[in-house]
Amino acid sequence: MKASVGGYARASDLRHALELLSGSGGLGRILAGGQSLIAAMNMRLSAGDLLVDISRVSELSGVSDAGDRLLIGALTRHVEIGGNPLIRQHAPLLSQAVQYIAHAAIRNRGTIGGALAHADPAAEFPACILALGATLHIEGLNGRRDVAAEDFFRDVFETAIGEGEILTGISVPKAEAKETQVIEEVARRSGDYALAGLCLVKRPAGHRVALFSVGPRPLLARAAMTALDKGDVEGAAQALRDDMDPPSDTQASSAYRQHLAQVLLRRAAARIEGANA
Amino acid sequence: MSEAFRDRIDITLTVNGEPVEARVASGQHLTDFLRLELGLTGAHASCEHGVCGACTVEVDGAPIRGCLMLAPQADGAEVWTVEGLTDTAAIQDLQEAFVAKNALQCGFCTPGMLVAAKDLLSRGGIPSRQEIREHMSGNYCRCTGYEAIVDAVETVAQARAGRGAA
């Protein structure tokens, strides 16, 4: 099918993009990498949008070192996240996640900001930034605000980004000296969205477990985290049952997703064991 | 509608080394622009939602989905399609290996396969069969069963490495 687009404008900088959005009478839609949006438009899941193309706004792209955290621009592409040495060193969870996202040609255009704003419950980056405890930077014509990852994801495809606002970037705390980060997922075919997935971050202060594709948004598995802090991996796998209530759909049943999440937790814990041995 | 938003957009780009100027519809994707406006029918429009890879072309040195990039976004871009890559002989060895190994039947997927394989081979070295499969996993072939495609890509990788070493 062919897209039906209301109009197109290319933003030259962030201010211009925000002005275009505010002048769009509520029909404005940010176009970043287009790897979810253009697919949706071609399928006519979205029609008549006034597109604000931000893909040339260079100030929103790239990774920089900000002391105890990394600042990642919203337009940084998946392929760049995968190859960036600062991310590899300080937030290896994100580097690892890239291999699971779609295919090379899609990773060459898709952006981390687009993936977070799109908020597909089966996507990797949203769960990663939840596990890492990142902060999202959002800007509108009225100013800037910061939102914690835990408050950002609201529902399927729904986030804290308000009308007329743009996600400009994220801040990710740098991994501590003894920190380990792993991501595990199961998908039917390489590059497909996950049937279930899990991020595990082990910090001196405690464990963080984020699950994806087991509910309407990524979630922190708090009961499992508590069990892992006590060194009880099997208890954590059992506790996952209290942390989630996965849906059944054409991809997988609820019971299968629960089973997968438990398997993935054991795998992730074993990998971290191995890494520290 | 606000003046700022246009439904026809002027673009200037290069396609297969040639400068191109055009006025395109705001919602037209790059593959349709190449096929319908420029007559370059090598890249195919099939699923049009990023799944099959038949539309894969090279933009600014990297393979992308032609169906997931709007023509207006190609302003200033350098685009290469299977036609241009054939004319410059950049993928001649790959094309010959595809024929020799029976890596195509109907040929619908082949332009996309070639662009994807070119990208992998441009990284140098000899990728494992697993790495070849992984890299080509976004390109569907409904005819060959993939084995022969992996054979063809592997053969070229080996031949190029041999030539480099010689």
Ligand SMILES: Cc1cc2nc3c(=O)[nH]c(=O)nc-3n(C[C@H](O)[C@H](O)[C@H](O)COP(=O)(O)OP(=O)(O)OC[C@H]3O[C@@H](n4cnc5c(N)ncnc54)[C@H](O)[C@@H]3O)c2cc1C
């Ligand atoms: C075949 C296929 C397989 C895929 N598999 C996976 C997968 O396994 N895992 C995965 O995570 N993703 C997958 N994706 C999606 C891919 O990662 C997209 O790149 C990503 O979801 C969206 O990023 P984008 O930059 O392309 O955003 P776009 O498509 O441009 O935008 C997506 C949405 O976010 C909004 N938006 C974008 N940027 C901003 C911003 N800075 N501020 C505010 N709003 C913004 C847009 O308005 C739109 O609503 C797949 C895509 C395809 C086509």
Ligand code: FES
């Ligand atoms: S037509 Fe573009 S991926 Fe199928």
Ligand code: FES
């Ligand atoms: S040769 Fe027919 S689809 Fe690949």
